[in-house]
Amino acid sequence: MKVEHASKRIIEGYAxxxxxxxxxxxxxxxxxxxxCRTCRDRLSAAVGAEVPAVTSLVDTVWSGLEPHLAVTHTMSRGRRWSARLSRWMTPTMVPWLAMVVGATVLALLFDLVGSGADxxxxxxxLAPVLPVLGVAASWSRGVDPAYELTASAPRAGLYLVLRRTASVLGVVVPALSVGGWMTGVMVAQWLLPCxxxxxxTLALGGVIGVTRAAVLLAAVWAAVIVAPTLATSRTTFxxxxxxxxxxMWGLLLALGIGVVIARRGAYSVLGAHR
Structure with a gap:
């Protein structure tokens, strides 16, 4: 398979x-x-030619670090596991996901002890908004102490957003599946809205920030769907x-995915962390 390398313009511009x-x-x-090691070598050569002051600075820093880096330390098994987990979620996401699963369990208990088939x-x-809470926590500068490092990482854009969203869905969807099965709710009835x-949330998050989008959509859902449904005790249309x-839910899903793809560059800036 032929590997596409970065152009000379991009390499020199990045240098x-x-x-x-x-x-x-x-x-x-x-x-x-x-x-790509080839492009890293090209970048190194470009830095030496375009900005020699940077090369001099790197050499100075490297000469001070090299003696310390020569001593290797073995990472413990727990830290290795933590490093793998950090690729998918931040430590602050764990209590949020636990809260979401807890809310699912409580909703299930209320359903099971509810009186009557109506x-x-x-x-x-709750199925549509529960994942939104986890997504908000996974990409929020307020709950991620390393958000600045995250936002400046090479894959901090849509790639990381989708990874963390997948980790949220990987926890929430199985919990909702069990809840739906035990209460007799059809899978499509909750999975499509979810x-x-x-x-x-991700599509709107590219414009106003993921956290703000999650709060806004959750508030709209509570006001337009949850409150009237509980007041009338009838399942909303x-x-x-x-x-x-x-x-309608399928169309909304397709539109959301389309907007996310079209605005994929918006997730690589700090505004997405709002």
Whole structure:
């Protein structure tokens, strides 16, 4: 398979600080440099030619670090496991995910002890917004003490957003699956709204920030769907199993994914952490 390397313009522009490159070009070349030694060598040569002061500084720093780096330390098994886990989620996400799973369990218990077949399923009502809480925690500068380092990492954009979103869904969806099975709620009835809400949160998050998008959508859901449903004790039209509601959720999911792809460069800036 032929490997596509970064162009000379991008390599030289990145060596000069990347000020004349677009944000997506900087993100792409940094991600490419992680795995391409050829381009790293080209970048090293470009730095020496374009900005020799940087080469001199690196040599000075390296001469001071080299004696310390010669002594290797073995990482413990626990730290290795923590390092792998950090690729998918931050430590602050764990209590948030535990809270989300706890809310699912409570909703399930209320459903199981509810009286009568006409009771509205709380699992069904909460399913669309539960993943949104975890997504907000996974990409929020308020709960991630290393958000500045995260935002400046080569893969800090859409790649990391999707990874952390997948980790949230990987915890929440199985919990909702068990809850839906025990309460007799159809999978499509809660899964489509769940995925559509998550995609919409990411799509809107590229404009106003993921955390703000999550709070806004959760508030709208509570006001428009949850409150009227609980007041009337009738399942809202949006959560019924008919073809039109399911088609609407499917369309919203497709639109959300399309916007995320179209605005993928928006997630590599600090504004997405708001």
């Amino acid at each position: 000069r600080g990347g000020t004349d490159l677009a944000a997506d070009e900087v993100w792409a070349v940094e991600a490419h440099l992680e795995a 009771e509205v399923s709380l699992v069904l009502l 995925l559509a809400f998550t995609a919409t 949006a959560l019924q199993t008919g073809g039109l509601p399911m088609s």
